[in-house]
Each structure stands twice: as structure tokens, then as C-alpha cells.
Amino acid sequence: MARLMIIGAGGVGTVVAHKAARHSGNFTEILLASRTKERCDAIAAAVEEKTGVRIATAGVDAEDVPALTALLKDFSPDIVINVALPYQDLCIMDACLAAGVNYLDTANYEPRDEAKFEYKWQWAYKKKFEDAGLTAILGCGFDPGVTGVFTAYAAKHYFDEINYLDIIDCNAGDHGKAFATNFNPEINIREVTQKGKYWENGKWVYTEPHEIHQPVTYPNIGPKESYLIYHEELESLVKNFPSLKRARFWMTFGQEYLTHLRVIQNIGMARIDPIIYKGIEIVPIQFLKAVLPDPGELGENYTGETSIGCRIRGLAGGKERGYYIWNNCSHEDAYKETGAQGVSYTTGVPAVVGALMFIQGKWKGPGVYNVEEFDPDPFLEQLASDGLPWHEEHDGDLEL
Amino acid sequence: MARLMIIGAGGVGTVVAHKAARHSGNFTEILLASRTKERCDAIAAAVEEKTGVRIATAGVDAEDVPALTALLKDFSPDIVINVALPYQDLCIMDACLAAGVNYLDTANYEPRDEAKFEYKWQWAYKKKFEDAGLTAILGCGFDPGVTGVFTAYAAKHYFDEINYLDIIDCNAGDHGKAFATNFNPEINIREVTQKGKYWENGKWVYTEPHEIHQPVTYPNIGPKESYLIYHEELESLVKNFPSLKRARFWMTFGQEYLTHLRVIQNIGMARIDPIIYKGIEIVPIQFLKAVLPDPGELGENYTGETSIGCRIRGLAGGKERGYYIWNNCSHEDAYKETGAQGVSYTTGVPAVVGALMFIQGKWKGPGVYNVEEFDPDPFLEQLASDGLPWHEEHDGDLEL
Numbered sequence: 001m002a003r004l005m006i007i008g009a010g011g012v013g014t015v016v017a018h019k020a021a022r023h024s025g026n027f028t029e030i031l032l033a034s035r036t037k038e039r040c041d042a043i044a045a046a047v048e049e050k051t052g053v054r055i056a057t058a059g060v061d062a063e064d065v066p067a068l069t070a071l072l073k074d075f076s077p078d079i080v081i082n083v084a085l086p087y088q089d090l091c092i093m094d095a096c097l098a099a100g101v102n103y104l105d106t107a108n109y110e111p112r113d114e115a116k117f118e119y120k121w122q123w124a125y126k127k128k129f130e131d132a133g134l135t136a137i138l139g140c141g142f143d144p145g146v147t148g149v150f151t152a153y154a155a156k157h158y159f160d161e162i163n164y165l166d167i168i169d170c171n172a173g174d175h176g177k178a179f180a181t182n183f184n185p186e187i188n189i190r191e192v193t194q195k196g197k198y199w200e201n202g203k204w205v206y207t208e209p210h211e212i213h214q215p216v217t218y219p220n221i222g223p224k225e226s227y228l229i230y231h232e233e234l235e236s237l238v239k240n241f242p243s244l245k246r247a248r249f250w251m252t253f254g255q256e257y258l259t260h261l262r263v264i265q266n267i268g269m270a271r272i273d274p275i276i277y278k279g280i281e282i283v284p285i286q287f288l289k290a291v292l293p294d295p296g297e298l299g300e301n302y303t304g305e306t307s308i309g310c311r312i313r314g315l316a317g318g319k320e321r322g323y324y325i326w327n328n329c330s331h332e333d334a335y336k337e338t339g340a341q342g343v344s345y346t347t348g349v350p351a352v353v354g355a356l357m358f359i360q361g362k363w364k365g366p367g368v369y370n371v372e373e374f375d376p377d378p379f380l381e382q383l384a385s386d387g388l389p390w391h392e393e394h395d396g397d398l399e400l
Numbered sequence: 401m402a403r404l405m406i407i408g409a410g411g412v413g414t415v416v417a418h419k420a421a422r423h424s425g426n427f428t429e430i431l432l433a434s435r436t437k438e439r440c441d442a443i444a445a446a447v448e449e450k451t452g453v454r455i456a457t458a459g460v461d462a463e464d465v466p467a468l469t470a471l472l473k474d475f476s477p478d479i480v481i482n483v484a485l486p487y488q489d490l491c492i493m494d495a496c497l498a499a500g501v502n503y504l505d506t507a508n509y510e511p512r513d514e515a516k517f518e519y520k521w522q523w524a525y526k527k528k529f530e531d532a533g534l535t536a537i538l539g540c541g542f543d544p545g546v547t548g549v550f551t552a553y554a555a556k557h558y559f560d561e562i563n564y565l566d567i568i569d570c571n572a573g574d575h576g577k578a579f580a581t582n583f584n585p586e587i588n589i590r591e592v593t594q595k596g597k598y599w600e601n602g603k604w605v606y607t608e609p610h611e612i613h614q615p616v617t618y619p620n621i622g623p624k625e626s627y628l629i630y631h632e633e634l635e636s637l638v639k640n641f642p643s644l645k646r647a648r649f650w651m652t653f654g655q656e657y658l659t660h661l662r663v664i665q666n667i668g669m670a671r672i673d674p675i676i677y678k679g680i681e682i683v684p685i686q687f688l689k690a691v692l693p694d695p696g697e698l699g700e701n702y703t704g705e706t707s708i709g710c711r712i713r714g715l716a717g718g719k720e721r722g723y724y725i726w727n728n729c730s731h732e733d734a735y736k737e738t739g740a741q742g743v744s745y746t747t748g749v750p751a752v753v754g755a756l757m758f759i760q761g762k763w764k765g766p767g768v769y770n771v772e773e774f775d776p777d778p779f780l781e782q783l784a785s786d787g788l789p790w791h792e793e794h795d796g797d798l799e800l
Contacts, residue, residue, distance in 0.1 A: 178666035179663070179666045179667050259659060259663065260663050260666065260667065263579070263659065263660050263663035263664070264663070264667065266578035266579045266660065267579050267660065267664065267669070267688065267691065267692060268691035268692060269667070269669065269688070269691060271691070275690060275691065277682070277687060277690050278680060278682070280678060280680070282677070282678070282682075282687070284687075284691050287677060287682070287684075287687055288667065288669070290675060290677050291667065291668040291669060291671070291675065291684050292667060292668060
């Protein structure tokens with residue numbers, strides 16, 4: 001018996017709303033809010049059609065902290081799932097503190113004018129949430145999110161210490177468009193075009209964008225060229241698992257996708273600084289987002305699978321061991337259930353599972369937390385029953 | 401002793417201002433006008449530094465016909481050289497008619513919302529200019545422009561009838577940028593991404609964009625892959641030379657340039673229909689223009705040459721003959737003289753030469769004309785002495 005408020009009505013918000021509605025025994029009241037109420041209404045109508053559950057909707061600018069605080073006080077949710085834009089994380093955390101509401105998100109805060117992916121801004125809220133007796137759960141999508149839980153699960157059950165972590169993320173789906181990003185294009189392009197970065201022997205090693213790459217074989221998919229990029233969960237994982245000697249993140253990209261990204265940079269459309277056009281400030285990458293296909297609309301006819309997992313090596317009983325834990329998700333199945341594609345699905349479902357963990361008292365505590373700081377077992381059990389089953393392999397040829 | 405008004409302060413306007421100032425014996429008063437007076441002032445300062453000639457400047461919106469008419473009446477030029485945007489051609493022609501001023505441009509009118517290159521709109525002004533006793537000279541840049549004069553020159557001196565025309569346009573320059581267009585990116589991208597089209601046996605034949613291509617050898621440059629595209633002078637040339645059995649236009653593009661164009665289309669940034677963004681209408685390709693390098697700023701460090709010419713076959717004395725007439729232009733030399741690169745230079749210089757032809761009474765007559773309708777000889781003589789010498793080859797291996 002809990003009240004849930006969802007902020008954000010993109011592809012991930014769609015999945016969160018559908019999946020939360022399937023837990024109406026736990027989430028007895030659901031409010032979906034975003035800047036454009038009409039988007040919320042359309043999602044609510046689809047949710048009611050699929051599940052019979054009615055969810056409320058509201059229009060609110062997440063950056064208007066007083067307005068958001070008022071809405072939070074009015075609806076008084078037990079927890080907010082924030083799947084709005086990463087710039088808005090701090091505003092939403094401020095409003096949660098002002099209204100006394102617990103918080104969960106799927107992507108870390110980044111300033112509008114810097115393409116950085118760092119937890120420092122949100123970690124700085126630790127004392128505020130402690131003092132308020134509120135819980136904030138950061139990065140509870142798939143990656144970050146399930147990848148951290150997978151790592152915690154491996155460390156808890158199979159290793160005395162984990163030393164090498166490779167998170168491998170493959171989208172072998174085909175959306176049939178010449179070019180589209182699978183989530184918010186602004187964040188996607190920022191993330192993918194930045195310099196590479198990984199952890200080794202106690203420090204960060206930097207690379208040129210896409211400098212390091214190799215084929216990696218994914219279950220049920222086969223070998224795909226995979227590129228070392230920086231991904232935000234590395235920051236919290238190396239902090240929470242200090243035995244890690246090396247931690248890397250790999251993502252697959254097709255040649256055409258990389259060509260499109262290169263051109264987008266060359267022509268200046270990846271710029272995150274505003275230009276003045278027709279007398280107003282416009283950030284090129286944000287304008288590009290408005291022109292590109294909406295990732296929330298990519299689901300139809302999207303075929304193929306995603307495969308995301310963790311390959312880990314470490315010590316167990318004095319011996320070096322290998323372990324691989326992963327999930328494969330079908331774009332078609334995700335679309336049938338929620339009307340959204342697999343990348344939105346794998347991000348939205350773990351957010352709902354994280355919120356369930358909170359309201360069931362399994363993940364709770366005053367302060368600001370990354371997911372690997374909690375018990376992985378009940379989360380993974382719930383995740384599997386909510387459409388994202390996971391698989392594991394011990395030892396084998398896991399070296400990258 | 402004549403008064404010249406130039407409208408447009410981009411790269412071509414820069415060249416026109418510099419070159420007109422070198423004819424201060426003919427153009428005793430010069431006014432440079434554009435929407436942004438500051439751009440005109442900067443060009444005027446550079447012209448004065450290089451040539452010692454002072455030119456006046458004014459700010460005017462070329463689409464505000466009453467304001468432009470008032471400015472024309474106030475300055476009362478003998479002729480206007482229009483090197484503003486092609487959408488603005490009809491507005492400027494209207495203002496010229498209202499103020500009783502003769503007119504010359506370098507690119508034909510096209511509506512904002514259709515990527516077409518057709519003379520029909522401007523040819524429809526024929527009677528108005530006739531009735532007003534005014535001359536309008538259309539398309540007097542290099543291509544269209546010199547290419548039409550080259551064709552007229554060949555027809556006048558070397559052929560009884562011309563049957564096959566291939567206009568070949570190569571830019572073998574290197575501006576050192578990852579991607580930039582050599583003239584207004586909006587017009588350039590519209591032109592290059594449209595379907596191909598050529599004239600054969602009395603009708604237009606359409607092709608997919610870049611469907612037909614072959615290597616063509618350019619003087620002093622060598623072989624370069626050349627793509628059949630539609631170019632506006634074909635429309636007037638097949639009308640004015642009805643003996644033409646085939647007329648085609650070829651332009652060189654590098655693979656990287658074509659890749660960039662393909663991606664620009666794929667991501668929706670070549671769209672010419674407006675989207676609503678931040679509450680205002682924005683046309684993606686116009687926004688892209690604001691983000692891309694200004695072609696007027698490309699001159700510095702631009703190396704290499706352009707080569708544009710006409711390969712013609714036809715009958716002379718009952719025999720089939722071949723003829724090739726061309727100009728090569730060095731980007732570096734153009735920059736040294738005017739501070740603009742070769743593509744701006746080859747467009748701007750013929751406009752000044754056309755205006756000289758008019759005020760000297762060599763190209764004149766009430767109505768609307770394309771350049772090939774006038775005597776080519778004095779034009780080419782003047783063109784050669786103004787920095788664009790031309791060369792010719794008879795027979796030889798000219799088959800395309």
C-alpha cells in the first residue's frame with residue numbers, strides 16, 4: 001500500500017508507468033507527471049487499456065522547484081521515480097527534500113553545459129537526505145543499475161574479492177531507421193562522443209573517443225565490435241569495491257552509427273553550448289533532439305535483442321575465478337508489453353523494482369545510495385519475475 | 401560614370417564589393433546593403449584598406465519591399481547586383497520595378513518551402529521589365545553565368561549548331577575543415593541532395609540523387625569523380641539553344657562530403673519544412689547553416705583550384721566537332737585579392753562584369769534575360785582582364 005509518483009513521460013516513463021500498474025497491489029496510487037501533461041495522458045490511456053489500472057497525471061516543470069514541491073506535498077507519494085532529464089536530478093532532489101519524499105533515479109545528474117557523468121553533485125546530498133530521514137537511490141536503471149546489482153551479487157556469493165570487471169552492453173536490435181538513438185539523443189550523443197575512461201591500478205586512464213575496441217561475443221547474438229567508453233556506474237563501483245584492479249565498460253556500435261556520430265560532431269550539431277538564433281539561445285544538440293526520431297516511438301517493428309552483463313574475475317578460496325552474469329531482452333517482447341522498445345524497457349523495469357524494494361523495506365536507509373550498496377538478492381529475484389531474467393556462467397573463456 | 405548598389409554581404413558580396421571598387425572609374429558611387437549593416441561596414445573597411453575606395457553601407461531587409469524601394473529611390477543606382485538569398489530575388493525585382501532600377505543576380509529564385517531551381521517565377525517578370533523599360537539579367541555568376549556565356553561563345557564562333565553540352569564543375573580545393581560548404585549551406589545542400597535531372601531528346605530525364613557518376617579529368621587537377629546533378633542554367637540553355645540534343649551538369653564531390661550530406665539528410669537536418677521549437681518556427685537546414693562554418697570565412701588557408709567549363713559537341717561545316725572552354729581559379733589568389741575563397745570569387749567577379757556590360761550599353765534591353773542571350777565577346781574579354789582568364793581546346797578526347 002504505497003503511493004508512487006513518476007516524473008518523466010518519455011520511453012522510460014512509459015515502461016515505468018506500465019510496470020508499476022502491474023504492481024497495483026503495492027502501488028495503490030500512481031501519479032505520472034511531466035512538463036507536457038498530454039504525453040502523460042496518452043501513456044495513462046495506454047496503461048489503462050493494457051492493465052485496467054487508472055493512473056493520475058499532472059503537468060509540471062521539474063525545474064520549477066516550488067511548483068514541484070507543491071505537487072509532491074499535494075500528492076504525498078512514498079517515493080518518486082525520476083526518469084526525467086539528468087539535468088533535472090538536483091531540482092527534483094531539492095523538491096523531494098522540501099516535501100519529505102523519498103527519491104530514486106536511473107541516470108546521474110550532469111550540468112547542462114558540461115558533458116560529464118559524475119556522481120559528485122548527487123553524493124553531496126548525502127547529509128541532507130540523512131538529516132531528513134529520507135532515502136535516495138541513485139542510478140537504478142539497467143546500466144547504471146542492474147550492472148551494479150550484478151556486481152554486488154557476484155561479490156556476495158562467489159568471490160572473496162573481485163579484481164576485474166568488464167561491463168558489456170550490446171544492442172543487437174534493428175529499428176529500421178537510418179539513424180536514431182535508443183534513449184534521449186542529447187544524453188546518448190554526449191555519452192558516446194566523450195573521451196573514453198576506465199579504472200586501472202587505482203587511477204583513471206583516459207582514451208580518445210572509441211580508441212579501444214574489440215569483438216566481444218554476446219549470448220544468443222554472437223560477436224560484435226565493442227568500444228570502451230566511460231559509463232557512470234564505474235565511478236561508484238570502484239568506490240564501493242576497492243578490491244577492483246580494473247573496471248571497464250564496453251558498448252557495441254555499428255559502423256553506420258559511428259559515422260553518423262562523427263558527422264554530427266563535424267557539423268557542430270553535437271555542441272552543448274548555446275548559439276543565438278532568431279534572437280533566442282538554442283543548444284544545437286537539443287535542437288537535433290527535436291528533429292531526430294523520438295526514442296519512445298521506436299518500439300514498433302524493432303526486432304532483435306539487447307544483451308547487458310558483467311564479466312568478473314577475482315579470488316575465491318585463494319584461486320582466481322571467472323563469472324559472467326547477464327540479461328538478454330527482446331525488443332519485440334518489450335513492445336508487446338509496454339509499447340516501448342528494449343532499451344527503455346531495461347531501464348524502466350529496474351526502476352520499478354528498486355521502488356518496490358524501498359516500499360517493502362528491503363532497500364532503505366537515510367542518505368544517498370548507489371544500488372550496489374544494498375542487498376542484491378531480493379532485487380534480482382523480483383527483476384526476474386518482472387520480465388528481466390538473468391543468467392550466469394562460471395569460469396569459461398571470459399577474458400576480454 | 402554609374403551608381404551601383406550591391407545587396408548581400410556574404411562571401412560573394414565581399415568579392416563583388418572588392419571587384420567593383422577596382423572599377424571606380426565606371427562605378428563612381430557604390431552602396432553595399434544587407435540585413436546586418438555591421439557586415440557591410442566590415443567589408444567596406446576591408447575594401448578601403450585594399451583599394452582606397454570608399455563605399456557606402458546600409459542595413460535593409462531585402463524582403464521588406466517598401467523599405468528596399470525607399471532605399472533604392474534614395475540612392476538611385478543605375479543597377480542593383482543582387483547577391484542576397486535566392487528566396488529574396490522576387491522581392492528585390494519588385495522593389496527595382498517600383499523604384500525604376502535595373503537588376504542583375506547570380507542565382508535564380510526558389511520558394512522557401514520547395515527545393516526547386518526553376519526560372520519560371522523570374523521569367524514571369526519579362527513583361528513588367530519590358531513595360532518599365534528596365535533590364536533584368538538573371539544568373540550572372542559562374543554557374544549559372546559564365547557557363548552560359550561559354551556556351552554562347554562556342555555557338556557563335558565554332559559551331560553551326562551545338563548538340564551536346566556537358567558543364568563540368570570541379571572544386572579541388574582544401575579548406576582544412578571537417579565539413580563546410582563553399583557557398584550558402586542551405587542552398588548548397590538543397591541543390592546537391594535533390595534528384596538528378598538532365599535534358600535528352602527534347603525532355604528531362606530524372607535520376608536518383610548521385611545515381612550517375614564517372615571520373616572526369618580536369619585541367620591542372622587530374623581525374624575526379626563527378627556526379628550528374630541538376631543545375632539551373634540547363635533550363636535556360638536548352639530553351640535558348642534548341643539544337644541541344646543533350647545537356648548535362650557534372651560536379652565533383654569527395655566521399656567524405658557525400659557521407660556528410662547523407663548523414664545530414666538521415667538525421668533530418670536537411671529538412672526545409674519548419675518545426676516548432678521553443679515556441680517558434682525553425683527550419684532545420686537554416687539552423688544548420690547558423691552552426692556550420694560561414695563560407696565567407698573559409699578563405700584563409702584554402703588551397704587548390706576550382707575548374708569549371710563546358711564540353712560541347714556539335715556540327716561545323718557539316719562535320720561533328722568537339723570544343724572545351726574553361727577557367728581554373730586559385731583559392732589562394734582569390735583570397736589574396738578579396739579575402740574570400742575561389743567559389744565566392746568565381747561567382748562575384750562575373751556579376752561585376754555583367755553590371756559593367758550593362759552600364760557600357762553592351763548588354764541591355766528592356767525585359768528579363770539570361771546571359772547567353774547577350775553577346776559573349778565583350779563579357780569574356782572583360783572577365784579575363786578581371787582575374788578569370790579562360791582557355792579552350794578544340795576536338796581532342798572530350799567525350800563524356
